[in-house]
Amino acid sequence: MTGHHPSHTNDASNPYSEARWPMAGAVLAAVVLTLVLPDDLRLGPRWVLPLVEGLLLVALIAGDPVRISRRSAALRAVAIALVSVLICGAIWSTVRLIDDLVSGGTETNSASALLQAGGSVWASTVLAFSLLYFELDSGGAAARAHHMPPTPALAFPQHMSPELNAAHWRPRYIDYLYLGLTNSTAFSPTDVMPLAPWAKIVMAVQSLVSLLVLGLIIARAVNVLA
Template identity: 70%
Template sequence: MALAVAVAMVLTMLLPDTLRLAPRWVLPSVEGLLLLTLIAGDPGRIDRRAAWLRAVSLALVCVLSVGAVWSTLQLVKDIVTNGRETASATSLLQVGSAVWAGTVLAFSLLFFELDGGGPAVRLHRRPAYPALAFPQQIEPRLAPAGWQPRYVDYLYLGLTNATAFSPTDVMPLTPWAKMTMAVQSLVSLVILGLVVARAVNVLT
């Protein structure tokens, strides 16, 4: 999870100024400070259920999500108005890939933080009715007893939802999970569709 946040910070710094919510150093600094606070408050495993740690985790995910959505909106605006960042196919594909990857990471962290009350709660008790049903939960024979999803499982969920534009092996069961996956699918569809269409137009 910490590595995913670090990658998202790097992607934000690589974006052009017109696609960032704030100056180059602002969001990565805020995200880095929140991440360091989490690590200092709960080093190693995420197993503390302190309210302030939960608040810091939610704040970190919110900052990442808002930044990713803002970059997406600005990219769409740039493509529609024939902005400078989309004038060449190379620049467009680089920027589009960075924005798309940022949304995948942001939504994977959002799923990771919201499912079952968060990672600390999931570690101490298995939710009676999960918001996201993984294959290992639907069919217990596929995993050891007491299996719980880890961040890599949510990263896979975010990646497949962003490429298939629909659930694959993980089923959303609650309204928030369904709406969040729907929003990610639409965001990904807009990014990929517009980027590819604009790149083809530039090349031809």
């Protein structure tokens, strides 16, 4: 939702609203992963991305604490900005890691350092994409708490099986985290089907990124250990 709706401004009692802490925990986990990345895999100085992400997260929590239920154009803009920063950081680290794997960077000469750096980058992409799905699907968590569209961008099993009572079900962050994880390991949709064009594109990009990272890491690690 893009507009402000006074009647729902602080509707924290909405039974369909989601707790803030899972999403906030995912952002904090992404911040930690950014801090432990090697300098040449990080976008900007060590403190820049964590500071920006932390400030945006604080703004979200201050504007809509405890449960995500307030529909506001300003909060929506902050949420999209936060996800954009996370995605940019994850993609930058992925590109730098792939470049190091191809050209032979400092992290790629040690199997343990390679696995640590590669694992951090891969986990960062999973978290960033899961938050992207979380914020874009059906207008975001606050919009989903008040209304679900007849055709969502991402179709979960509950949407495709009427006997599961989908009319009274809302996807939570854990559902999007599971989507991000399975899409990064299976390199294709598993139980969640992308219906909207943007969902198909984003899931395809995540699958390709994960395939490149995991494939090159495994190949390089085998080469180092051989």
